[in-house]
Amino acid sequence: MLPQLIVSGLAQGVLYALVALSMTMVYRATTVVNFGHGDLVMGGAFAVYIFVVYRGLPYVWGGLLALVTLFALGVLIYRGLVRRAMTGPHLAVAMMALAIGYALRGVARVFWGREVLPFPRIFPDRAWLIGNVVITGDNLVISGTVLGLMAVLFALFHLTRTGKLIQAVFQSQRGAALVGLNVGAFHAVMWGAGAALGALGGVLLAPITHLYPDMGVWVLLRGFAAMTLGGFGSFHGAVLGGLILGVMELVLGAYVSTAFIDISAYLVVLVVLLCRPDGLFGRQAVVRV
Amino acid sequence: MSEAGEAVGPVAAEAAAAARRPRRRAPGRSVFWLLPVLALPVPLLLNPYVQFVVNLILVYVLVGVGFNIVIGNLGQLAFANVAFFGLGAYASGILTVHAGWPWWTTVLPAGIVGALAGVLASLPALRRIRLFYLAILTMAFGELMRWIYIRAEPLTHGSMGLAVPPPVLLGVRLGTDRQKFYVFLALAVVVVVLTASLLRSRFGRAFMAIRDNEIAAAAMGIPTGRYFVLAFAWGGFVVGIGGAMYTALIGHVTPEAFNLLELILHFAIVMVGGLASLAGSVIGAIVLTTTPELFRDFPGFQELVLATLIILVLLFLPRGLVSLLAAWWPVFGERYYRE
Numbered sequence A: 001m002l003p004q005l006i007v008s009g010l011a012q013g014v015l016y017a018l019v020a021l022s023m024t025m026v027y028r029a030t031t032v033v034n035f036g037h038g039d040l041v042m043g044g045a046f047a048v049y050i051f052v053v054y055r056g057l058p059y060v061w062g063g064l065l066a067l068v069t070l071f072a073l074g075v076l077i078y079r080g081l082v083r084r085a086m087t088g089p090h091l092a093v094a095m096m097a098l099a100i101g102y103a104l105r106g107v108a109r110v111f112w113g114r115e116v117l118p119f120p121r122i123f124p125d126r127a128w129l130i131g132n133v134v135i136t137g138d139n140l141v142i143s144g145t146v147l148g149l150m151a152v153l154f155a156l157f158h159l160t161r162t163g164k165l166i167q168a169v170f171q172s173q174r175g176a177a178l179v180g181l182n183v184g185a186f187h188a189v190m191w192g193a194g195a196a197l198g199a200l201g202g203v204l205l206a207p208i209t210h211l212y213p214d215m216g217v218w219v220l221l222r223g224f225a226a227m228t229l230g231g232f233g234s235f236h237g238a239v240l241g242g243l244i245l246g247v248m249e250l251v252l253g254a255y256v257s258t259a260f261i262d263i264s265a266y267l268v269v270l271v272v273l274l275c276r277p278d279g280l281f282g283r284q285a286v287v288r289v
Numbered sequence B: 001m002s003e004a005g006e007a008v009g010p011v012a013a014e015a016a017a018a019a020r021r022p023r024r025r026a027p028g029r030s031v032f033w034l035l036p037v038l039a040l041p042v043p044l045l046l047n048p049y050v051q052f053v054v055n056l057i058l059v060y061v062l063v064g065v066g067f068n069i070v071i072g073n074l075g076q077l078a079f080a081n082v083a084f085f086g087l088g089a090y091a092s093g094i095l096t097v098h099a100g101w102p103w104w105t106t107v108l109p110a111g112i113v114g115a116l117a118g119v120l121a122s123l124p125a126l127r128r129i130r131l132f133y134l135a136i137l138t139m140a141f142g143e144l145m146r147w148i149y150i151r152a153e154p155l156t157h158g159s160m161g162l163a164v165p166p167p168v169l170l171g172v173r174l175g176t177d178r179q180k181f182y183v184f185l186a187l188a189v190v191v192v193v194l195t196a197s198l199l200r201s202r203f204g205r206a207f208m209a210i211r212d213n214e215i216a217a218a219a220m221g222i223p224t225g226r227y228f229v230l231a232f233a234w235g236g237f238v239v240g241i242g243g244a245m246y247t248a249l250i251g252h253v254t255p256e257a258f259n260l261l262e263l264i265l266h267f268a269i270v271m272v273g274g275l276a277s278l279a280g281s282v283i284g285a286i287v288l289t290t291t292p293e294l295f296r297d298f299p300g301f302q303e304l305v306l307a308t309l310i311i312l313v314l315l316f317l318p319r320g321l322v323s324l325l326a327a328w329w330p331v332f333g334e335r336y337y338r339e
Helices: A002-030 A037-054 A059-085 A090-112 A137-159 A161-171 A173-178 A183-208 A215-230 A235-255 A260-275 B002-007 B010-020 B029-039 B048-073 B081-097 B103-126 B131-151 B177-200 B202-212 B214-219 B224-250 B260-273 B278-294 B301-316 B322-328
Strands: A127-130 A133-136
Touching: A002 A037, A002 A133, A002 A137, A002 A161, A002 A183, A002 A215, A002 A235, A037 A059, A037 A090, A037 A183, A037 A215, A059 A090, A059 A183, A059 B301, A090 A215, A090 B131, A090 B260, A090 B301, A133 A137, A137 A161, A137 A183, A137 A235, A161 A173, A161 A183, A173 A183, A183 A215, A215 A235, A215 A260, A215 B131, A235 A260, A260 B131, B029 B177, B048 B081, B048 B177, B048 B202, B048 B224, B048 B260, B048 B278, B081 B103, B081 B131, B081 B224, B081 B260, B103 B131, B103 B224, B131 B260, B177 B202, B177 B224, B177 B278, B202 B214, B202 B224, B214 B224, B260 B278, B260 B301, B278 B301, B278 B322
Parallel strands: none
Antiparallel strands: A127 A133
16 A cells, blocks of 8 residues: 555656746745746647647647747746846735736636546556556656656756856856846746746646646645645755655555645645744754844 | 934924925815714615615725724734634624524624634744745634634535624614614714724834834833734734624625635725825725725626736725825825835
8 A cells, every 4th residue: 555655646746846846936036936837837738729729739748838939938027027026025926926926826817717627648558467456557757757857957057068057147146247147037947947947737737637727726835835845945845845845745545545635735834934944954944033 | 312403404404394384275184074074964865775885885994994903003914804804794794693682783793703813813023934934824723713714604604604604783773774873873883993093103103113113122122022912912802893794784794705805805995095104995985895895796807806906006006095085185184104
């Protein structure tokens, strides 16, 4: 029983990890916590739906186009709206992020109303039995894609010149600007990348779930929980936090009560912030008062 | 600062002279009393549906006023307001349905439940959790409460919602929205006046000192922790009373009424109306309650119009709609806010 729960939990957790990673990217680059990020995940799912179901593209191409679209949307959101709100108080930035997410939800609802859209099955409809653990095709495709992408991202980040530049801006924006990096463009690109990564969550989620305009809310708080658990602002913390959260939901759900599946994310946030605000790998979370 | 008097430049001297000069025809705060008086004959002019919306505005006035204390005056990113609202609404509903109390006796308990939730929500802030950490924590708190409404089925009747009989005031059944309007108006006026005097007192000034610079406030001898608890508790109290009014107005309390969408609405009332401005909360409640009603029949446009409104205000009127009024009428200006 337990090994199965862990495998299924990890398969769920990679999605949380992906969303948490994309939010961390935006947060580290611009210190903005995007309260509308869940709706970018929703946007990714609806974009791939448009490309695959309406335009008849193959799933892979539809997914890539969806990522490109959401990248552009992320850059646009940052350049047009968020950057201007950032001169105001934190509250204005938070409100702006929420309003943008709300607007995206509105756009989805104008076109699809309150109906729930089914997506054609695309991932291999097979399951493998290893020991007594069942691994489905969905699990393999989603985990494989996310883990592969994360490996590429971490390699990019730590090994290449671009990655070094990114780390430089993370460390000191003013310093990076002084040595000639275009910090403004960097912020916009990171917002785009964050939006595209989040959208990938939606693209991968679309074939295994139903699409509806409010689907982003579900994933937003889980992303936050994963970030909090791993330590706010830490990349590997976000990934690990997502995986732990995925496993925890199922283990608590099976051994304690199914009711815990819905609230483990909130409990994680409460317990971690009250007991160990830095999370597993975080930098300082407590503000000096 | 008065000992620096001899060092004033020409600009400061001019400002001081302007302050001494009696302002002509500038109405004082007493002008705000006109508002509820003018509202008295309003129900005679309205059809039942519009009356319902007007009552809803009064509910959201309290929601906005309470929320504004925490995020506007105390300046904290604490998003537990929906929890205060829901707990107040459920407290009133449960006392009416299960304990058989008449509605009017549940108003104060609902406020107290809201205040207790406020105290609870202020505890993480005492542990120095601030900014986004506090925002996420309080959001999780709100969602956890919603889960409890669903699960505490014997009390709340779960996701079906709790049907509450029409409110009763001193033995009189408030069957129509017009009757409710006068009760709500009286409640809203009392609570807003109390809040206004709280904010003008040393307590309110302490809130704003904490918002502007917490370390400096503590160094001046303000016990910041106590004021955190007080601000959250009073905010929760005001919103809890709003919750009791909501129960009386809708007559059916469901967990879904207190989800994250509701948070966006509460937050928008404060931000669109004007941070740290009581008049702003009233304006925000009026605008943000009526706008979605206008677009009720067009799915999606409700969200789009609301979001566009919020974004436009954030971009072009960072001090909220109230700053438009303040430009003509200084009494609307927030005297305790500086960028």
